[in-house]
Amino acid sequence: MSSSPLSYVLSFSCPDSIGVVARYSNLFYECGINITEISNYTDPQSNTFFLRCVFDISGMSCSLEQFEARLKPVADELEMKYRLRCATALPKIVIAVSKYDHCLTALLTKQRAGALPADIVAVVSNHENCRALTEWHNIPFHYLPITSETKPVQEAKMLAILDESEAELLVLARYMQILSDDLCAKLSGRAINIHHSFLPGFKGAKPYHQAYDRGVKVIGATAHYVTADLDEGPIIAQEVRPIDHEISVEQMVHLGHDTEATALSQAVRLHCEQRVILNGQRTVIL
Incomplete structure (x- = not known):
């Protein structure tokens, strides 16, 4: 799907546990972020949760820098390996x-x-x-x-x-x-x-x-x-x-x-x- 300069991609993996979905989704809700695309998978063999989502920051209630600052403690708590980037940035x-x-x-x-x-x-x-x-x-x-x-x-x-x-x-x-x-x-x-x-x-x-x-x-x-x-x-x-x-x-x-x-x-x-x-x-x- 096409993306705008206001779209960002977040992908991560972390040990699977009860509350993983609630922790990141609550953070998105609290920051007024609109998720436009999402997919996830839990591997029962490695007990690992994987997620990729695309979200729109146009209606955010905080700055992107503030969101990243709030994401870090959540990532540390859940032992996330994550990557965040603008969806239109060409690698x-x-x-x-x-x-x-x-x-x-x-x-x-x-x-x-x-x-x-x-x-x-x-x-x-x-x-x-x-x-x-x-x-x-x-x-x-x-x-x-x-x-x-x-x-x-x-x-x-x-x-x-x-x-x-x-x-x-x-x-x-x-x-x-x-x-x-x-x-x-x-x-x-x-x-x-x-x-x-x-x-x-x-x-x-x-x-x-x-x-x-x-x-x-x-x-x-x-x-x-x-x-x-x-x-x-x-x-x-x-x-x-x-x-x-x-x-x-x-x-x-x-x-x-x-x-x-x-x-x-x-x-x-x-x-x-x-x-x-x-x-x-x-x-x-x-």
Whole structure:
């Protein structure tokens, strides 16, 4: 749904207990806040409550700063992990890519069309292949070549670009390099990868070849948060496409480009709309 500059998004998770809903809803009522969109979920396994709401501050009986000051003790009491932001503020993202440009093309096109609520502030790559495409969209392109010897320096430059541009998210759009454990830790919850397979099956290199050898009847793609454990981060979005025995591995690769671009675009949109909340090794999408 569309939002106005007077709309804010609050999302949080906390241990589930009697009175959680009453505590935050009473605060909203006392501050004269009108909730326009709300969704919540309680996970019985982790005993955790999750909520995302959009609210209008035009009729508030206090200032936004006063509301935030009153929210903090409630958050402390309920052990909330929360995030509050203006609904129209576009999160800044940096995209990392190698030679394949289909995921990058989808993200750039969707941003240009207004279908991706994000501000793509830079593209980084270990190859020059995507420079022309990136610069055509008037976005800075950073060529960061990498070898095993220069990886620490290259990753430091990538992290500097993220910091200098104030980007909150790194999107690996078929970036064919494995991030170091140190960088994964620094970007925990702030980096999304697209794996050209329907995880948890067929991890690592050449998953389409692995899938072909097993004679699968569907191929897919998985967008997930990056962790130090390769291709095992919390899953955000997945896409599949049916195939049959006549499809060659080369055809699978080309068909898979659509599922990869769709899954990654969906995951980035969900993250930027503040709909994804981590739940251990899983995610809750609200």
